[in-house]
Amino acid sequence: MDDQLDIGDDKTLLLVDDDEPFLKRLAKAMEKRGFDVQTAGSVAEGKALAKARPPRFAVCDLRLEDGNGLDVVEVLRETRPDCRVVVLTGYGAIATAVAAVKIGATDYLSKPTDATDITNALLALGDALPPPPENPMSADRVRWEHIQRVYELCDRNVSETARRLNMHRRTLQRILAKRSPR
Known part of the structure; x- marks a missing residue:
């Protein structure tokens, strides 16, 4: 190579x-x-x-x-x-x-x-970038991962997580109730 x-x-x-x-x-x-x-x-x-x-x-x-x-x-x-x-x-x-x-x-x-x-x-040689990953995360998956991370950092407190994400609490609850996207 x-x-x-x-x-x-x-x-x-x-x-x-x-x-x-x-x-x-x-x-x-x-x-x-x-x-x-x-x-x-x-x-x-x-x-x-x-x-x-x-x-x-x-x-x-x-x-x-x-x-x-x-x-x-x-x-x-x-x-x-x-x-x-x-x-x-x-x-x-x-x-x-x-x-x-x-x-x-x-x-x-x-x-x-x-x-x-x-x-x-x-x-990767020098400053050359490696090829893009074969299976990158979808935008939905990246969003979901971010929400999960903030949720964990807020000690699984839905209200605090919603406040930090500038999101309505019920919207966050619906997202957390769903399975992770692929």
Whole structure:
């Protein structure tokens, strides 16, 4: 593939995510693709691994239980400037994407994503963008994911969620009662 980086001998990959089932699935998938994977479930653990054994590649969740994944990206940039970092988040926003890229992330992907999209982003040559995902989320799905995220952040309080989303409470209740769109 001419549009992808040759990973050569250094196939070290650091995965940082607090979603343990996702982390395990992704680690297994990336190992099958030839990467030497280390995993971390927190910012503190990610920073420690980044300092102890700076990887060539990294995939880091933006929001972790003990802090912001961009803190791990900063440590990776200090310890290994050529590290290619992909930042993942379940809550995509332009401001956080810009912040991630300014700090040194190679790319920024919204969850849900799969190992193929992540591999393409990690191995894209230079500033070339990876190909668009084969199965991107629909606009309805993105809206639904956003509403669910705000709902969870408001401790499942419908009135508070509706206020923050500038939405009528009954409209929100109808949306929450429906199944997620595809």
